[in-house]
């Protein structure tokens with residue numbers, strides 16, 4: 001998990017499936033066939049690649065019309081980030097709901113059996129079991145498979161959505177508090193209230209090229225509901241980097257130190273704060289550690305200064321600057337007193353992400369303006 005590997009993946013996508021992205025992206029080719037999508041999400045999740053650079057690369061490869069769908073999908077990631085920043089309660093509620101659902105598992109043997117079969121891929125539901133296995137083995141699922149899986153989990157197996165979101169977060173190499181939590185809520189009909197996503201047998205058959213044809217799906221379920229949606233809060237203000245020497249603290253939400261808006265700050269030392277999700281699998285932790293090691297090596301070369309894992313006293317009394325850490329484990333672990341700087345991309349897009357996606361979608365040219 002390095003920036004170089006991410007750039008290779010981007011180059012393959014631009015030279016290959018990228019040209020047909022709009023037409024083929026909904027097809028899940030399965031684990032053994034060539035992907036129909038970019039598979040860049042593990043790099044974007046850690047900002048080994050930035051949203052801005054992949055969107056601009058697609059624009060220059062395919063032009064405005066040819067890149068439109070891909071750029072719009074990249075902006076879904078930006079949107080979910082901004083939405084969680086303006087509705088942080090969603091993350092707290094998810095975690096409380098997950099813990100409450102786990103308590104139910106202990107008390108309700110039927111629910112526990114269904115849950116255990118679901119995560120072991122032993123439900124007997126065609127497709128679902130293969131996706132559960134693929135998730136655990138590869139740490140990745142195609143977007144459509146994620147939608148089908150989540151929908152079947154919620155509406156056919158009638159399992160608490162928070163447990164499914166936790167299962168994803170444990171194993172996905174791109175596991176992300178915003179995209180994961182809000183996508184599960186979207187499938188459940190909680191994000192776009194009253195509009196659930198229902199997995200349909202014929203749709204699965206078509207977009208898996210006939211590999212899966214599951215019988216017995218609940219295709220007529222009602223949305224989940226909550227009395228009060230998570231509260232909106234104003235987007236917190238970012239800091240600017242001070243002029244002169246600073247210490248730069250990197251974390252897993254932004255590992256592209258070369259392009260941070262540092263103004264006239266001069267980075268003289270760098271440290272890495274490695275905080276994986278508390279429930280992440282060993283595979284995800286290893287990817288996190290490799291990504292951090294790569295970023296520290298690049299930062300040392302770029303700034304010409306030492307770059308090491310964070311330890312006590314590393315900053316030597318200098319002001320500590322850090323890329324903005326959105327809601328999640330890095331933000332929770334940041335030491336007090338850091339100056340948190342935000343990229344122009346987020347600064348422009350997040351204030352437009354507090355409601356539905358269409359507002360941000362319409363503002364994409366503005367966000368991308370040089």
Ligand SMILES: Cc1cc2nc3c(=O)[nH]c(=O)nc-3n(C[C@H](O)[C@H](O)[C@H](O)COP(=O)(O)OP(=O)(O)OC[C@H]3O[C@@H](n4cnc5c(N)ncnc54)[C@H](O)[C@@H]3O)c2cc1C
Nearest residue numbers: 037038039040041073074077143146174175176179180183
């Ligand atoms: C239930 C569920 C859970 C999900 N959990 C996560 C998660 O934890 N982390 C995560 O990064 N994505 C998540 N997604 C979104 C999406 O499935 C993945 O981003 C996408 O499949 C990654 O594959 P790709 O890089 O080939 O995407 P591409 O289709 O090539 O898209 C390019 C990039 O755009 C962004 N993107 C594309 N589709 C979406 C989308 N629907 N929502 C948000 N961003 C998108 C991703 O950063 C992606 O890498 C989830 C979707 C669902 C339905």
